Amino acid sequence: MKYVLLICDDETNPPTNEELAADPVHQTWVADLERRGAKLGGERLRPVVDATTVRVRDGETLVSDGPFAETKDFVGGIVIVECANLDEAIEIAAGHPYARRGGVEIRPVWE
Amino acid sequence: MTAPDGVRTAVDAAYRDEWGQVVATLIGLTGDWDLAEDCAQDAFAAAVATWPRDGVPHRPGAWLTTTARNRATDRLRRDAAGAAKLRQLAVLARAPDEPPMEEIPDERLRLIFTCCHPALPFPARVALTLRTLAGLTTAEIARAFLTAEPAMAQRLVRAKRKIQEAGIPYRVPPAELLPQRLAAVLAVLYLIFNEGYDEEDVRRALTAEAIRLTRVLVRLMPHEPEPRGLLALMLLHEARRTTRTEDGVLVTLENQDRSRWDRSLIDEGVETLDQALAMRRTGPYQVQAAIAACHATAPDAASTDWPRIATLYTELARLAPSPVVDLNRAVAVAMADGIPAGLALVDELASAGRLDDYYLMPATRADLLRRAGRSAEAKTAYEEALRLAPTEAERRYLSERLRNL
Numbered sequence: 351m352k353y354v355l356l357i358c359d360d361e362t363n364p365p366t367n368e369e370l371a372a373d374p375v376h377q378t379w380v381a382d383l384e385r386r387g388a389k390l391g392g393e394r395l396r397p398v399v400d401a402t403t404v405r406v407r408d409g410e411t412l413v414s415d416g417p418f419a420e421t422k423d424f425v426g427g428i429v430i431v432e433c434a435n436l437d438e439a440i441e442i443a444a445g446h447p448y449a450r451r452g453g454v455e456i457r458p459v460w461e
Numbered sequence: 462m463t464a465p466d467g468v469r470t471a472v473d474a475a476y477r478d479e480w481g482q483v484v485a486t487l488i489g490l491t492g493d494w495d496l497a498e499d500c501a502q503d504a505f506a507a508a509v510a511t512w513p514r515d516g517v518p519h520r521p522g523a524w525l526t527t528t529a530r531n532r533a534t535d536r537l538r539r540d541a542a543g544a545a546k547l548r549q550l551a552v553l554a555r556a557p558d559e560p561p562m563e564e565i566p567d568e569r570l571r572l573i574f575t576c577c578h579p580a581l582p583f584p585a586r587v588a589l590t591l592r593t594l595a596g597l598t599t600a601e602i603a604r605a606f607l608t609a610e611p612a613m614a615q616r617l618v619r620a621k622r623k624i625q626e627a628g629i630p631y632r633v634p635p636a637e638l639l640p641q642r643l644a645a646v647l648a649v650l651y652l653i654f655n656e657g658y659d660e661e662d663v664r665r666a667l668t669a670e671a672i673r674l675t676r677v678l679v680r681l682m683p684h685e686p687e688p689r690g691l692l693a694l695m696l697l698h699e700a701r702r703t704t705r706t707e708d709g710v711l712v713t714l715e716n717q718d719r720s721r722w723d724r725s726l727i728d729e730g731v732e733t734l735d736q737a738l739a740m741r742r743t744g745p746y747q748v749q750a751a752i753a754a755c756h757a758t759a760p761d762a763a764s765t766d767w768p769r770i771a772t773l774y775t776e777l778a779r780l781a782p783s784p785v786v787d788l789n790r791a792v793a794v795a796m797a798d799g800i801p802a803g804l805a806l807v808d809e810l811a812s813a814g815r816l817d818d819y820y821l822m823p824a825t826r827a828d829l830l831r832r833a834g835r836s837a838e839a840k841t842a843y844e845e846a847l848r849l850a851p852t853e854a855e856r857r858y859l860s861e862r863l864r865n866l
Contacts, residue, residue: 351628435630436580437638458627 352390352459353439357427359452361397364426370394375447382445383431388438392429423452430459468513475521476505480596481677483525485568488593488631491533494621498593500536504529569594570633570681573674577646578629585620586649592617594677595670605656605667643682647691647746650675654695658702668699679733689737690747696730697753699723711858715762727757745781748773767797784815788825800833820849824859836866 370376383389401424405412426448433439436456443454483504487497504525518524576589588606591597597605603613623629634642650671657667672695678688704717734750752773759765774790787810795803807826816822827842840863847859 353628435628436578437630437634439628440580456627 351435351439352430352432352461353436354457354459355392355429355431355439355443355446356425356455356457357394357429357446357448357452358423358425358455359448360422361424361426364397367394370447373447375445375450379442379445379447383429383442386433386438386442388431388433388442390430390432392427394427395425397426398424425455426452465513468517471517471521472505472508472512475508475525476596477673479522479525480505481569481572481594481674482522482567483529484593484596485572486526487529487533488572489568490530491537492625492631494593494624496533496536497529500529500532501525503532507532567681569677571631573646573678573681574633574642575624575629575631577642577649578624579642579645580627580629581620581623583649583652585616586645587652588613588616589620590649590674591653591670594674597670601666643685643687646678647687650678651691651695651746654698658698668695668702671695672699684740686737686740686742687744687746689733690744690750693730693734693737693750694746694753696726696733697750697757700726700730700757706854709854709857710861711854713858714756719761722757730754731758743776743780745777748777748780752777765796767793771797784810784813785819785821788816788821792825792829795829795832800829804829804833818849820846820851820855822846823849824855827859827862831862831866840866 365373401415403414405414429446431439431442433442436458439456443449443456446454448454480501483501484497487500488494491497507528508521508525512518572594573590576593577586581589584606588602591602591605592599599614599617600610602608603610606613608616624631633639653667653674654671657669657671672692675688675692675695679692682688700723701714701717703723704719704721705712730750731754734747734754737747737750752770755766755770755773771790771793774786774793778786778790788807791803791806791810793803794806804826807822807829810816811822811826823842824846827839827846830836830839830842843859843863843866847856847863850856850859
């Protein structure tokens with residue numbers, strides 16, 4: 351199964367890339383992914399103030415600033431993983447430091 | 462030759478006892494939940510058609526599983542997309558005239574854990590468990606949960622789709638996940654029981670289903686104490702069920718006719734609890750069952766061992782903290798150490814505000830105030846409880862209390 355992990359938090363005091371790289375929880379998580387050979391790809395995203403949402407309604411393209419929905423937590427990164435099943439995806443997601451800061455939404459890839 | 466009535470009974474018994482296992486085995490073989498249900502249904506239809514003629518097979522479960530499996534093979538053969546599944550099945554497919562397998566591994570445990578996976582919405586877990594394991598029809602489940610049948614059907618379809626599309630594994634979780642996942646399974650079974658326990662109408666059958674499913678779980682996980690704890694709890698509650706209301710009015714534990722409690726259920730409940738406790742790994746269901754056992758084995762209300770019940774509630778509050786448990790503990794303390802000690806705990810809970818709008822909060826306060834002879838305050842509290850009480854039986858009881866102050 352292929353899953354996309356949406357790494358979310360409310361963006362209060364977001365760590366810099368350097369701080370994240372130095373976070374032992376994050377380091378353990380990266381090492382675990384490597385050991386599993388599960389990571390296919392992924393990137394950290396700029397904060398939600400830099401986000402643009404595009405919707406097309408009745409043939410008209412609506413562009414709005416900000417995230418796609420009003421919510422407390424925002425997607426701050428995505429990771430694409432390939433693993434055996436949802437339980438393994440949950441295990442991987444639960445190891446990410448943002449699972450504590452905010453949450454990680456797991457979405458199966460529509461293949 | 463078996464008499465038709467006897468055959469009917471045998472088919473009904475097989476449906477009750479074997480449905481879950483037939484479905485579980487077919488899901489294990491094909492990975493297709495709808496196909497599994499359809500083929501199980503076909504197998505039972507075949508039993509109704511052939512058992513009167515050929516007699517009830519020596520092992521009805523093995524006969525039904527073999528028949529369902531052959532049906533699945535036929536259907537997949539006709540379906541091009543089924544080719545891959547068919548290869549898997551071919552290993553296990555058998556000629557129709559071959560005797561059925563003697564030993565079929567029980568797949569129901571995998572099915573229970575999959576139905577109760579935390580990635581599914583809670584109501585879907587309950588519905589799926591009742592449909593695939595207990596064999597209730599969608600219409601029966603809809604009636605039991607006061608939901609329209611199409612909405613219930615939709616809930617089941619969505620749940621099965623999510624299992625497939627999100628990759629929820631069909632398995633018993635590994636040891637490190639087991640405590641958490643087992644708790645989720647027990648929560649579903651207990652909810653099914655409580656849905657049936659609180660109502661006198663169509664939902665009654667749910668308590669029997671919950672007990673039956675919990676017995677299966679106990680048999681499949683003989684070394685886990687909490688399923689036994691839950692079974693004991695259900696049996697001890699069930700033993701008192703018929704005395705809980707009289708002419709539609711709630712009868713409190715204190716005033717129930719103990720001579721009408723079901724002794725054999727109480728004995729079995731106590732024995733089951735003892736087996737669980739002997740494993741020396743405590744858990745919230747075992748503690749709740751121990752409390753229920755204190756009540757069920759007291760010869761009369763006056764000889765209830767309240768100090769022990771208070772201790773058990775303290776233990777329960779540690780294992781599964783909740784304001785409702787604290788409220789129950791306050792009652793036990795009132796009965797063990799005197800009303801003022803209990804009232805103090807209730808007032809503490811009230812000021813924390815976590816039980817606002819919960820009718821048992823003012824009802825408990827009212828009852829303690831009445832026992833303390835503080836009628837005016839009791840009246841106010843009963844009135845508040847009456848405003849919040851969810852069922853007619855409870856409202857009737859509270860009105861009667863109010864009149865008798």
